[in-house]
Amino acid sequence: MSKHNPRLQPSRSADQPCPCGRPKRYGECCGRLHEGSAKAATAEDLMRSRYSAFVVADEAYLLRSWHPDTRPAGVDPDPRTEWLGLEILGTGEGTPFHNEGTVEFRARFREGGRTGELHEHSRFLRHEGAWVYLDALDS
Template identity: 85%
Template structure:
């Protein structure tokens, strides 16, 4: 894995389709969460924005959106990893009316010419009113 500057700014233009898979432009979708002009309304919104942060290399957003009890000191992203798509498999609670929730997802990627995927059931908690990523279940 290659270290990159945690202050890295997203490299995706605001007009491009959002990597999270929703039918919106990046600037009207996850880009608003990345730049701090909006907050995730649901745990799924946060999950999608975190996936998009991996796509655009926004390490600072990944750290900001991590629950402080579990946040690592840094995130190292490999610029050679190409993220290919996100599929939401299910959600549990995590609505605007909940304080915790889960999102099961599958994220496909290519690294060193080989296809792979991350399959995770993630836990999310509200912290100081905002959704945060806590950890992966089991």
């Protein structure tokens, strides 16, 4: 696991809007998943919480929510990347009644004064009773 410089980690109070785009406060939305007091009910919930983890630079959560077969040794969110918003484009299965699911999303960001976007069709599986990120489908 890489060493993360805590002074570069963006802070997010429980009362701030959740970065995932839902009309909830961070503490009652993705913050609960990040701290481990709740689990994602759907693949989309996990996708949103992982986006929020990138926003708040929560490397530990990103690794915990990654399938062990595809999990890297470490994730080092770049503190110079400003995440600007998440748009869910579609989902396939991934409900509380499924064991697999997909989420297509677009995440906007700013880096070095330039804006860009990450467009991905992600696969999720249940592993040991919890949704985890598996990988990205080829486009």
